[in-house]
Amino acid sequence: METVSTIAYYIFTALYVYTAIVVISVILLENRNPVKTLSWIMIMVMLPIVGIIVYILVGQDFRRKKIMTGKILPEKRSTSHILSLDHMDDVGIPRHIQKTIRLLDTNCDARLYPGNKINVYTKGYDTFKAIFRDLRNAKEHIHVEFFIIDNDDVGSRFFDILKKKAQQGVRVRVIYDYFGGWRIPRRVIKDLRSAGVYIEPFLPMDSLAGFSKVNYRNHRKLIVIDGKIGYTGGLNVAERYRKGNRLGLWRDTFMRTLGPAVHAMQYSFLNDWAFVGQKKITDDKYFPAPLFYDNNCIQLVTSGPDTDWQNIMQGIIMAMSNAHDYIYIHTPYYLPPDSVTNALETAAMSGVDVRIIMPERNDSRLVAAASRSYIQGLLNARVRVYFYRNNFLHSKAIVIDDNISIIGSANMDIRSYEQDFEISAFVYDTETAVHLRSSFEEDLLSCRELNANVWKSRRRWQRMKESIARLFSPLL
Numbered sequence: 001m002e003t004v005s006t007i008a009y010y011i012f013t014a015l016y017v018y019t020a021i022v023v024i025s026v027i028l029l030e031n032r033n034p035v036k037t038l039s040w041i042m043i044m045v046m047l048p049i050v051g052i053i054v055y056i057l058v059g060q061d062f063r064r065k066k067i068m069t070g071k072i073l074p075e076k077r078s079t080s081h082i083l084s085l086d087h088m089d090d091v092g093i094p095r096h097i098q099k100t101i102r103l104l105d106t107n108c109d110a111r112l113y114p115g116n117k118i119n120v121y122t123k124g125y126d127t128f129k130a131i132f133r134d135l136r137n138a139k140e141h142i143h144v145e146f147f148i149i150d151n152d153d154v155g156s157r158f159f160d161i162l163k164k165k166a167q168q169g170v171r172v173r174v175i176y177d178y179f180g181g182w183r184i185p186r187r188v189i190k191d192l193r194s195a196g197v198y199i200e201p202f203l204p205m206d207s208l209a210g211f212s213k214v215n216y217r218n219h220r221k222l223i224v225i226d227g228k229i230g231y232t233g234g235l236n237v238a239e240r241y242r243k244g245n246r247l248g249l250w251r252d253t254f255m256r257t258l259g260p261a262v263h264a265m266q267y268s269f270l271n272d273w274a275f276v277g278q279k280k281i282t283d284d285k286y287f288p289a290p291l292f293y294d295n296n297c298i299q300l301v302t303s304g305p306d307t308d309w310q311n312i313m314q315g316i317i318m319a320m321s322n323a324h325d326y327i328y329i330h331t332p333y334y335l336p337p338d339s340v341t342n343a344l345e346t347a348a349m350s351g352v353d354v355r356i357i358m359p360e361r362n363d364s365r366l367v368a369a370a371s372r373s374y375i376q377g378l379l380n381a382r383v384r385v386y387f388y389r390n391n392f393l394h395s396k397a398i399v400i401d402d403n404i405s406i407i408g409s410a411n412m413d414i415r416s417y418e419q420d421f422e423i424s425a426f427v428y429d430t431e432t433a434v435h436l437r438s439s440f441e442e443d444l445l446s447c448r449e450l451n452a453n454v455w456k457s458r459r460r461w462q463r464m465k466e467s468i469a470r471l472f473s474p475l476l
Contacts, residue, residue: 081260081290083112083297093297093428096322097403101299103318104426108311110299115292116259118432120407121233122395122439124241127254128154131223131231134256135161138225140285141171143269145222147180147409148236151188158237159192166196174199175272177218180236200276202421216305219420221254221409222269227288230257230265232300232425233407234396241394247361248391251443253330253436255407255425257298260290264300268423271302296429303410304421312410312424313417316398317343319426323400326353328440330395334358334371335413335470341374345381353384357443359394360387369469379452386447393443396424399436404428407436 083091085105088098091114104110121127135142135158142165149155166172174192176184178201192199202218223231233254235241240250257265266286274280303311320327320343327347334356348354356378362368378385398406408424410416427433 081113081115081263081292083114085112088112091295091297094403096324097319097428099322100315100318100404100426101297101428104299104301104311104315107309107314108301108303108307110301110311110426111264112297112299113259113261113264114297115290115294116257116261116296116298117293118296118298118427118429119256120405120432120435120439121254121256122251124235124250124252127235127252128242130256132157132161134225134229134231135165135223138165138170140226141173141224142226143173143222143224143266143273145175145218145220145269145272146237147177147217147219147221148238149176149181149184150236150238150240151183151185152239154239154242155184155237159188162197163192163195166192172197173269173273173277175202175218175269175276176200177202178204179217180219198277200273202272202276217420218272218304219409219416220268220272220302220423222265222423224262224265224269227266227286228258228262228290230262231255232257232265232409232423234394234409240392244391247359247363250392250394251388253395253397253407253439255427257425258291259293261298261300261425263287263290264298268300268302272421294429294431296427296432298428299426301408301424301426302422303417303424305419306421310417312408312422313337313340315424315426316340316406319398319400319404319406320344320347323347323352325401326355326437328399328437329354329356329412330393330397330440330443331356331358331412332362332392332394332396333364333367333411333413334374335367335411335415336374337414337417340412340417341377344383345378348378348381348383354382355384355386355440357386357388357393357440357447359392360389360448361392363392366469369466373463373466373470375450376452376455379450379455385450386444387450388443388447390446397436397440399433399440402430402433402437405432405436 085098085102088101093101101112105112119130121130142162144162149158162172162174174197176199181201189199203216221232221235223229231254233252235252235254238250240247241252244250270281270286301312301315303313317339327344344354344356358371362371375385396408396411398404405427406424407427408422410422410424416422
């Protein structure tokens with residue numbers, strides 16, 4: 001019996017060593033950041049078995065494996081409502097801003113859509129009032145994509161409207177993230193399908209293949225109605241945006257759009273639908289001829305493990321690097337790659353007025369602690385940092401120089417830039433930028449500004465706790 005146990009032990013050890021060598025070889029061949037590569041190798045060595053399991057669950061780099069292929073591109077349809085990059089001077093887009101536009105056109109085929117009507121909402125009550133109104137008025141189709149849809153009063157009203165519209169003959173399609181949508185009861189999904197709503201989870205974790213992609217979530221927020229009205233931003237469907245929770249009222253930013261840019265939102269949804277529903281939809285009825293409204297331009301930028309580049313992050317860095325006067329940022333979580341931190345600090349030290357508002361209290365203690373580990377460096381570089389008090393800031397919005405606004409689902413963290421499926425609207429418009437700047441300045445009235453010397457004098461154990469939490473930044 002002892003001989004059998006010994007043989008089994010050696011066989012198991014040999015298999016584990018072989019598996020570990022294979023996994024480490026894969027990690028090396030991915031040519032990641034050397035620090036990340038060394039970290040994963042150390043995990044493999046120091047945590048036998050557990051290290052391999054953790055790598056399978058959250059460590060694989062699917063960016064090169066192309067999770068999603070065969071995307072629908074604007075060139076497949078009429079391009080009469082897309083502004084040629086050769087004509088940016090004709091519509092008065094400054095040369096330094098054109099660099100950001102060209103970058104996003106190159107790295108993710110984000111075409112430039114002129115002539116949109118834009119409404120920005122910063123209060124949850126007003127946001128859902130507008131969304132519910134537009135949903136009730138839908139005539140042809142409703143496309144919905146959210147990370148979280150809570151099973152509360154707002155979520156119930158949202159689903160009730162979708163069921164009624166489906167029963168009226170409107171084609172309703174819903175994508176929810178499997179991980180973020182755990183709050184949706186199965187009976188609710190069954191009721192929706194019985195009412196004629198087509199609803200599908202994104203990357204369900206109901207198999208080994210699903211669990212291997214648990215670290216890659218669909219964090220996008222998107223609504224397209226009749227191909228004519230589009231919404232995007234940082235909001236989820238939940239009551240906490242209207243009535244609050246233990247953290248107070250949730251403050252977020254959401255954008256309603258009419259005009260040509262809605263086609264870009266439609267492309268984004270239908271690409272995701274082709275992935276979850278295994279059916280590519282290209283019917284002309286989903287792309288009605290758009291009306292033209294105001295003098296502005298929008299690029300809709302998607303990013304995720306299905307893209308060659310970190311599209312949203314690259315666009316943000318380029319926009320910040322070309323800032324002249326100010327950069328104002330809302331973010332609930334601040335765990336950025338070094339490239340983003342360097343761009344912000346460089347801008348601030350060159351004389352640009354850089355300000356960041358983040359929540360004083362957070363919905364995750366670990367994330368809050370990790371975020372705070374970055375603050376001293378920002379303060380030392382003359383970035384002005386504010387804590388949003390009493391309520392919770394969930395907005396992901398950036399405004400630069402009264403001419404660029406970035407509104408979307410991407411947080412200023414490694415997860416949003418490198419791992420999750422995200423969407424952000426890059427808006428080139430003075431009116432929208434001024435509106436966002438005014439909202440930012442209004443939010444400052446509910447903030448306290450941090451002082452570099454006071455922040456530095458905090459207790460050592462507090463700073464140590466934050467530094468340890470920072471080690472987990474890539475996973476948060």
